[in-house]
Amino acid sequence: MSILQFKEFSSFINISFWNELAQKKLNIFKLSDAPVNISAFYTYSSSAQLDPFLSIEYNSFLPLTSSNEGDSLYKLPPKSYLSNGIIYNYNTKEDFKQAPKQKIFEDVSLNIWNDIKNGNVERDSSLLSRFLILTFADIKNHQFYYLVGVPALSFESPITLRSPVQPINEYFTSNQVASLKGQLVGSQQQFFLIRKEGQDSVEVASLDKWSSFVDEAKNGTLIVGFSDPCSLPSNPGWPLRNFLYYIGFKQIKDVDVVCIRDVKGQSIDTSIVLQLALPETPTEWSKKSVGWEKDPNGKILPRLISLASTMDPLKLATQSVDLNLKLMRWRIMPSLDLELIQNTKCLLLGSGTLGCNVARCLLSWGVRNITFVDSGKVSYSNPVRQSLFNFEDCTGAKGKDKAPAAAENLKKVFPAVNANSEILSIPMPGHSVAEGLKDEVKAVYDKLVDLIQQHDVIFLLTDSRESRWLPTVLGRLHNKLVINSALGFDTFLVGRHGSRVPNANEKEGSEGVDLGCYFCNDVIAPTDTLKDRTLDQQCTVTRPGLSFVASSMAVELMVSVLHHPLQGRAPAETDQDIHSGSSTPLGILPHQLRGFLSHFSALPVYSTAYKNCTACSNGVVDELEKRGFDFVHEVLNDSSCLTKYAGIDQYEDAGVTIEWDEDFSGDDEDL
Ligand SMILES: [Zn+2]
Known part of the structure; x- marks a missing residue:
C-alpha cells in the first residue's frame, strides 16, 4: 500500500498586487491592521516542471459579490478556480514578526472545518480552498514582507492508494471520458461528484447532490472529481486534501x-484516477492542519520582495511624495484634502525670489499644476536667492528666460509636476502704450486673461506694485483666489483678496464676507500696524530670509483657504480666534499677515473690500467686464482715470491720491 502525497501550492503574487496593496494601505487601510478578505485563483498546470500556483493579482481585493450597484467584482479567468483568502497587513515590521501566525492559521483551518461540519461546502465547494497572507508593506522603500499559508486539514494517519494510479482512459471508457469532458466544459466546478451511467456516459453533479449520490454508491465505490492544478504523474494538487477530509x-x-487535468484546453486525457482508502476521521477536528508556504530551502520564513528596481523612477518619486503628504493626513489631520490641493492649478505671476520659493512650497504640498509668468532673464545675482536657478542658467550670452528656466528646473526637482511657462510682461497702469504697439499689448492682455481663466489660484509675486493691478482686477472679475505676497526690506505683506461672488456653502448664520485686496488696504491701511512706514516707502532690497518666510506664508494661506467651506469668501480671523476654535483643520484663516523680521513676528490684520478701491471696486471691475482691453488701454495710458471709475475723485481734496511709486518692491530687484 503506497501513501498518497500531495503537491503543495507556490504563491504567485503579481507585482500589480503589491502596488494595489500599497494604494489600499495609503488610501483605505491607513493605520488599520484589521484582516481583509481577498481572492486568488489556481488553474491547470501545463507542465510537470511547473509547480501548481496560487495567483494573487491586483484585482484580488475586489469583492466576490456586489453590495453596491456598480461595484467591480472579482472575476476568475477561464478554467480557473477560486481560493478564498484573508490578508493581515501589519503596520510595522515588528508587528509583522510578532504576528500570532499559528493562531491565524488555526482560525482559517477552523473555518474550513466549520464549513465542512455545517454543510456549507455543499452549497459552495470553493470554501474548501482557503489561504491566508501576512504582510508588512514598507511603502517608503517599496519592499513587501510576506508569508503565505494554504491550510489543509490533516488526517490522523496517511491516506493510501488501494491500487496504482490509473490514467483516466483506463478507468473510464472513451465515451465516458467524452461525456465527462462535455459536462465539465465551462462549468468551473472545483469539487464534484461523478456517477457512471452504463458504458457510455457519466453524470456529474455538484456537492449539494451528496446524499443521493452516496446512497446509490453504497453497492460500489463513490467517485468524485476535482480540478487539479498539479500535473505530476502520481501526485494530486493541494486542494484535494480538504476535499478528502470532507469525504472522510x-x-x-x-x-x-478523478484528478481533472485540462492541459491547454485540448483534452482531459492526461487526467489521472486515484483509488484511495481514507483513514478514520474524527467527528471533532483535532486542530491539525498544514500548509505554510516554504522558501526555496524548505523553511517557513517570511519572504521579501523589493519593487524598487522594477519600478519606473518617476513612479517611485510620485508615490514617495504622495506618501509623505498622506502620512501627515493619517497622523495629524485626517480632514486634510490632499486631492483638492493636488488638483489646484496655480498661476505664479513673477518668477523671481518669491516665484521660485512659492513654487517649491507648492510642490511640497503636492500641487501638480504650476505655471510661471515672467519677462525677465536669469542674471548672475539671481541663483543664490532664487531657489530654482543655477549658475548655468545665467552663463549664456544673455541668461535664460526666467519663466521657462523655472519650469524646467522645477521638473528636475519633481518630473511628475506639470510646470508651464509664459514669457510675458504684465501691462501696467501709467506705462503708456504707443499707438503702434497697441495690438501687441492687446495680445499680451488676451494671453493673461486666458491664463487667469485656466487657473484656480493667482499668486501676485511680481517686483512692482503696478504690475499687480491688472491681475487683481482680472482675478476679481473671474472670481479666482488671488494671493498676494510683497516684500519690504525686513517686512512682508501676505494676503488673500476677497471675492464678490457668494459661495454655494453660504447660508444664514455662516455668510461669507468680501475682503479687501492689496490695493484697498494700501489706501486705507491703518498706519499704526505699519510701524510708521508704509511698505511703499521701504527699501527695495530685502533681508535674504524674508522671501522664504513670505513665500511659505502665501502657500500656507492658500492651503488654509482651500480647507474652509467658504473658501475665498471665508471671514478673516485673527489671533484672537485661536482660542475660540479654528475654522479650518489647519487653524485660523487670516486675511492678511504683516510680518516684521526685526521683531520675528507676523500679525494677522484684516479689512473688508473698499468700495472705492482702484482695483477691486465694482466701478473698476464692471468697467473691465464691459470694455475689456479698451478700458485697460485707457488705464495704461492714464492711470488717473481710475479715480473716476473707482469713485474716489470726490476724495482727492481730502488728500487721498493714487501714486504708482516706482520704488516699491514686491520682489527683490535684479541688480
Ligand atoms: Zn481693493
Missing part, C-alpha cells in the same frame, strides 16, 4: 478520485 468526515472509507 462523511464516513466514507473508499473513494475513487
